[in-house]
Amino acid sequence: MLNDTKRNEAFRQAILHAVREEGVERVLDxxxxxGILALYAHEAGAKKIYACESNEIMSQIACNVFENDKLGNIVLLKDHSTNLSVKDLGDAQVDLIVTEIFDSGVFGEGVLSTLIHAKKILLKESGRVIPNKVELFVVGVDHVGIAEKQESINSTLENSIYLKNTTLIPKVDGPYDTYSSAGGGDHLIIRTERAHAFTVNFNDLQSMQEADEGQLDATVQLRCSEGGHIEGFIVFFALHLDDKNVIANFDETPMTSEITKCWDPVLFRLNEPMEVRKYQVLKATVSCRGGVLNLKHEYDPIDERVVAVDPELYAFLADDEYLYELEYNVIKLLKKNKKKFVNFADFLTFPHIGINLLKEGEIETLYCPEKTRDFVEKISDWNCITKGAIKFVQDLEDFLENDIKLDIILMQPITGHGTLNEEHLKHYETLKTNCLSTSGAIFPNKIDLCAKLIHSSWLQQVTSVQNENLQDCSIPTQMNEYSTRHQFEFKDFDSSDLSDITTIAKIHFDENFHQKDVIINLNMVRNQINGILYYFKIFFTSNSIPVLTNRKKSFCTQNCFVQNFDVAKDRTSVVVRCIQDEFVFRCEILENTS
Ligand SMILES: C[S@@+](CC[C@H](N)C(=O)[O-])C[C@H]1O[C@@H](n2cnc3c(N)ncnc32)[C@H](O)[C@@H]1O
Incomplete structure (x- = not known):
């Protein structure tokens, strides 16, 4: 956000204009x-500035910035603005309120209730608010990434399991998702002309009250500019700070990776892609109730056909390559043994392989995680699987006490987020030693950790404040104290490789402390190292071809450890320390080695 020079400069210009041209003296941020907007008010020459902040950590940062930069005319109020009264503002209302408390869905941070209170209590009758108004727009889009995933899920499941024409969708936290234009791989195609939904004027009490009370439902007509598929609707906004300074969070021209964009636009997905004709007119209703942006349409299939599943499960089922390879290795073993497996434990995110084998009569009993129960029971119903054949396991620790001998155990020592799966690592060895039948096998056999060093200005920007325009104040120093050094999800963002991919460690299936230093040779490009990008090489059996998690459709996200390592011209290698400790692993470059 602080790296978004466009946003910062627009606010700066609007504030400079209000203070210098309109003679504003007292400002509330x-x-x-x-403290950035308060700082602009100070630069503009405002006499008295009140800056309020409800978050403890943020208000400590603002306090340090104001003290460090000796901004004596700024008073910090560590409170939510709705708790303030005129008393807190030196017994007088202010001339100008500046605020940037917007999220992707505009109203999610409570801007309406905040400004309704502020306008009634804290602002002079003749005073005004920056921003002046927000306009909301809608377009219909095709989002290739979703369709590809859904195809993989269908090919994974439908070949073997009857799904009763069900469409699986990832559960969304709240009414909408956001679309990240910096997300690489996924492509957005705009299929309709844009339609204006509604405008909220932050200088007009009635306009804000109507929006807050849900009276602004706007039904828009969206004309398809070309035929094809629609996968969802994007709602985006233009924030008018004043007459001259407007910032928008989406442009309909071909998507550029504007990495410093402050807000991703909101995406309301259709449950299934929909075919549209050129000039077809679609209808959607945009609303805001109690500060929550929503969009309704009538293009989703009837509810019973749609099952919303956990996003991790959705990504897991879309990883057809991983599932095929694992199933291939299990079946190979089954054929080699020439006997029916009796007890099969499939502890993966979803026991797809176990259900398949059960359905084919290759196994008698399937043990799988309790958290998959709802969906598994539905599927076993549809596929006429005997109820008692599936046993749900709440906790591996308890399961171990049962003394059940298993022919196959499928484990998942890494999670979909690229971290270690504590429960699986903890019990892997005990399950292997105590629960496997004599001819049984546990999968996977081994997991290696691979990594490469990268330079990425994107990574730098999202994990720290790097803005030349802020060099004169202490905001970057204060903020970067808190910048992350841990795992960070890394999609297909712009980066350049500074080394080859190297196997740097093995994942230990235990709870001991492991440490290893590895030398990684640098390639010819000498640039700052911003991250150690890592992924896993999964060997299902001792001699199987490994499955890598750096594929686009991998169930496991790609992550990196954020680094900030300047590479000297003559340096040819770095030493990376890999630590696995209590089910957490981390990698870092050792500073003083050459
Ligand atoms: C999106 S950040 C923007 C910070 C800063 N104004 C900027 O432009 O970089 C919003 C901040 O406002 C704070 N906040 C939101 N609503 C508030 C309110 N009504 N009163 C006080 N703080 C609030 C949040 O805790 C958060 O730190």
Whole structure:
């Protein structure tokens, strides 16, 4: 956000204009964060500035910035603005309120209730608010990434399991998802002309009250500019700070990876892609109730056909390559043994392989995780699987006490987020030693950790404040104290390789402490190392071809450890320390080695 020079400069210009041209003297910055807008008011020459912030950590940062930069005319109020009264503002209302408390869905941070209170209590009758208004727009889009995933899920499941024409969709936290234009791989195609939904004027009490009370439902007509598929609707906004300074969070021209964009636009997905004709007109209703942006349409299939599943499960089922390879290895073993497996434990995110084998009569009993129960029971119903044949396991620790001998155990020592799966690592060895039948096998056999060093200005920007325009104040120093050094999800963002991919460690299936230093040779490009990008090489059996998790459709996200390592011209290698400790692993470059 602080690296978004466009956003910062637009606010700066609007504030400079209000203070210098309109003679504003007393300013209130609501949700000051690091104090940046208060700082602009100070630069503009405002006499008295009040900056309020409700978050403890942020208000400490603002406090440090104001003290460090000796901004004596800024008063920090560590409170939510709705708790403030005129008393807190030196017994007088202010001339100008500046605020940037917006999220992707505009109203999610409570801007309406905040400004309704502020306008009634804290702002002079003749005073005004920056931003002045927000306009919301809608377009219909095709989002290739979703369709590809759904195809993989269908090919994974439908070949073997009857799904009763069900469409699986990933459960969304709240009414909408966001679309990240920096997300690489996924492509967005705009299929309709844009339609204006509604405008909220932050200088008009009635306009804000109507929006807050849900009276602004706007039904828009979206004309398809070309035929094809629609996969969802994007709602985006234009924030008018004043007459001259407007910032938008989406442009309909071909998507560029504007990495410093502050807000991703909101995406309301259809449950199934829909075919549209050129000039076809689609209808959607955009609303805001109690500060929550929503969009309704009538293009989803009837509810019973749609099953919303956990996003991790959705990504797991879309990873057809991983599942095929694992199933291939299990079946190979089954054929080699020439006997029916009796007890099969499939402890993966979804026991797809176990259900398949059960359905084919290759196994008698399937043990799988309790958390998959709802969906598994539905599927076993549809596929006429005997109820008692599936046993749900709440906890591996308890399961171990049962003394059940298993012919096959499928484990998942890494999670979909690229971290270690504590429960699986903890019990892997005990399950292997105590629960496997004599001819049984446990999968996977081994997992290696692979990594490469990268330079990525994107990574730098999202994990720290790197903005030349902020060099004169202490915001970057204060903020970067808190910048992350841990795992960070890394999609297909712009980066350049500074080394080859190297196997740097093995994942230990136990709970001991492991440490290893590895030398990684640098390639010819000498640039700052911003991250150690890592992924896993999974060997299902001792001699099987490994499955790598750096594929686009991998169930496991790609992650990196954020680094900030300047490479000297003559340096040819670095030493990376890999630590696995209590089910957490981390990698870092050792500073003083050459
Ligand atoms: C999106 S950040 C923006 C920070 C800063 N104004 C900027 O432009 O970089 C919003 C901040 O406002 C704070 N906030 C939101 N609503 C608030 C309110 N009504 N009163 C005080 N703080 C608020 C949040 O805790 C958060 O730190």
């Amino acid at each position: 609501i949700g000051t964060g690091t």
